[in-house]
Amino acid sequence: MIQTLAKNITFDEFNAQYVNRERHYELHDEIVVEMPKPKGKHSIVTGFLMEELILTIIEMGKRGKWTIPRESIVKSSNGKSGYEPDIIVIDQDAIATESRWGSESIIEKAESVKLIVEVVSTNWRDDYFKKRADYEELGIPEYWIVDYAALGGRNFLGNPKQPTFSIYQLIEGEYQIKQCRGDDPIVSPTFPAFKQTPNQIFLL
Template identity: 55%
Template sequence: MTQALRKLITFDEFVAKYPDNTGKRYELHDGVVVEMPQPTGDHEEVVGFLAFELTRECIRLNLPYFIPKTALVKPPESESAYSPDILLLNRPNLVNESLWKKESTVSQAASTPLVVEVVSTNWRDDYHKKYADYEEMGIPEYWIVDYAALGGREFIGKPKQPTILVCCLDEGEYQINKFRGDDRIQSLIFLELNLTVQQIFEAGGAITS
């Protein structure tokens, strides 16, 4: 579970105080600072594998994208700031981001082709809150990578199955495609991506069915 630390602070207050020197990760959810759970080793292996594969595809296609180590996504109309597991940034548009230089924060969809959240114990944030905010921002593509089948049955089936949801923006709304097992991920950002769910989940030691 996420743990509320303090209520109702502004984004400016958040970036002035967090991150601190404890090594912990924090996000701001509608003015509430939440401490993010320490990821498991499996979680980090999935994140690392995906970040490597996406970076390799960017290099192969000569795309002006990169994945920062730490950066925030701020929905423009709320006092929130998210730290995605993988954030793909469009370097040419960063000149239009007023918060980028000093606070490594983006708020425009043109800067953010793709966001990936690898699901952990706070799965409701990924499936509900972040889904709604990323959609409202107009971020073209959002992946929810649920290698441990933690999400609700309405999202990953009954019985629950490890699943990757690829949410692609269409006329202002996300259209969701679900992938499992030997399915090849279909991405509108990376049309030629040759990567299966099994390959991604094996990186984190997950068992697929």
Template identity: 45%
Template sequence: MQSLSQSQDQPQDQPQKLTFDEFLVQYPEDGGRYELHYGAVVEMRPIGPHEQVGGFISDQLTLEIYRLGLPYFIPRSCLVRPVEEFEAYLPDIIVLNRETIGADPYWKKASTISTGASAKLAIEVVSTNWRADYSKKLAEYELLGIPEYWVVDYRGLGAKRLIGSPKEPTVSVYVLSDDEYSVTLFKGQDAIASPAFPELNITVAQLVQMGESVT
């Protein structure tokens, strides 16, 4: 990851700390993917297998949305405005609710959500920066009230306290209840159980295979 934002009239060791709204105004228009971490703009550059896994999940969710006629959609890009003003996240996949998204004050002007009611499900596919997915983003999505959050750790990179021992590919599904997330871990041939998509049929093994395949 690479920090891209720094005021030219500040010392190199004192980069400008942006708020979320300042980040929106200064968002680079080069087609890249960027997040705001502790007030610094960070470019997100996923590897090929990461994109293969995310693409497969997105395709399967889209099929379910159309098959069941659900009032949901998956945007190409959507920022999440967390409670912390110096953070901004760009989930790998986010499922939005057509029936509630119009009430979000950030949606129409910035393709951004700021309330949990706007979303049904957020998904992060784990890369080498797995700690943010399991900690900072988890806490912020919980505070925001996003009802369901997946951490797709298809390479088993997370700490043993998070995914168990021995470490292996794991999908952690966090479900909001009484303003707190509870988690269920899925591994191997387990089918991922999703409250938002109860008829979905994806196994962890399929995601691992997608991450290993080269077409």
């Protein structure tokens, strides 16, 4: 269960008090939210995707240019939220221009990010609604929602609900969505060499 701490705080207060602690917190509209710790299948799916993305980065000749940091905080454009994605791929040349990256691992510019991945857990509304909207507004070029357990709403997953891999691509400032299920190929604009299907990921 997700717990919220009802006191409104600024992004900088959140960064000073809640980042790099044993428990995992995010800032949602100036409210501190304690996030569930990834367990079991969630951790396996996240780890597998990370491995596959690293292999894809190498295959695309981007090794040393694109990387997956162990920790980072993405600050929303209005400064009221800060998210720690399950996976984020950054551009090392662009990240060098981030004023708070070297000392705090904070990302404020969309140009620093190639991809954000959220693996869905019980807080699915955050992934499909809040984070999607904030990533779109910030200008993150590609965002994956990996819903291996079909936890999201029926308006996203169909009726009956099905495990779904959603790819959001930013086109003219708005996300366009492509959804994959079963043995559909996952087609990524940023990672065309990524060769997996939802079943290969979900059935681990």
